Amino acid sequence: MPLIVLWDIDHTLIENSGVSKEIYAAAFAAAAGRAAVRPARTEGRTDRLILAGMFQEHGLEAPGWERIVAALEGAGAGHEAELARRGRVLPGAREALVAVAAEPGMVSSVLTGNIHANARVKLRAFGLDTLVDLECGAYGADSTDRAALVDVARESAGAAHGLAADTPVVLIGDTPRDVRAALDAHAHVVAVASGIHSAEELREAGATVVLPDLANVPALMRHLRSLTHALA
Numbered sequence: 001m002p003l004i005v006l007w008d009i010d011h012t013l014i015e016n017s018g019v020s021k022e023i024y025a026a027a028f029a030a031a032a033g034r035a036a037v038r039p040a041r042t043e044g045r046t047d048r049l050i051l052a053g054m055f056q057e058h059g060l061e062a063p064g065w066e067r068i069v070a071a072l073e074g075a076g077a078g079h080e081a082e083l084a085r086r087g088r089v090l091p092g093a094r095e096a097l098v099a100v101a102a103e104p105g106m107v108s109s110v111l112t113g114n115i116h117a118n119a120r121v122k123l124r125a126f127g128l129d130t131l132v133d134l135e136c137g138a139y140g141a142d143s144t145d146r147a148a149l150v151d152v153a154r155e156s157a158g159a160a161h162g163l164a165a166d167t168p169v170v171l172i173g174d175t176p177r178d179v180r181a182a183l184d185a186h187a188h189v190v191a192v193a194s195g196i197h198s199a200e201e202l203r204e205a206g207a208t209v210v211l212p213d214l215a216n217v218p219a220l221m222r223h224l225r226s227l228t229h230a231l232a
Helices: 019-032 047-057 065-078 080-086 093-102 116-124 146-161 176-184 199-204 217-231
Strands: 003-007 106-110 169-173 188-192
Touching (some): 003 146, 003 217, 047 065, 093 217, 176 188
């Protein structure tokens, strides 16, 4: 049976070394016409939720979403070189993406709080963008609710690759929000303790499979293959 594999980006595949929050600060300044005095609160939130929160915390009414998207795209493009300079690919991430992309029956895409353009920027900065199908993922523009993004990606990947509606999905991410999103959407989850959340926190959120990082690619692939075999 096919399997849809959805990767979170920040702190799962890459370490952005603070550049992500600089992107949000720059986007806020461009959309609001004034500098942010409080940093963005991220931790698995979608861009819609992050920017709405920034405007609320600054006592400002948020402009239209189109203006925010334009500001986010400009800020992301303007920080790509800095991200490549300061950031890094996390252990095993590149090898894991290569392995899944080469596996028959597996469709590899992303589920991220970033808007589509900035997801591409973050992966392209490290040469990872060609290893996933970015056209059938789910992004921060699609919803404020991360769980809703699972269904967005499921439908998009299914349509793009001719998959049945009941094709299983596995979300690979580093936050309790990733875990809860997968479980709420009746998807499988592989939690990776490569961000700020400990393995214990991820288990408490409901993850039964928790990895320290993606370095053990053979073990990850055995688990992903087991999902297709169990459901075949």
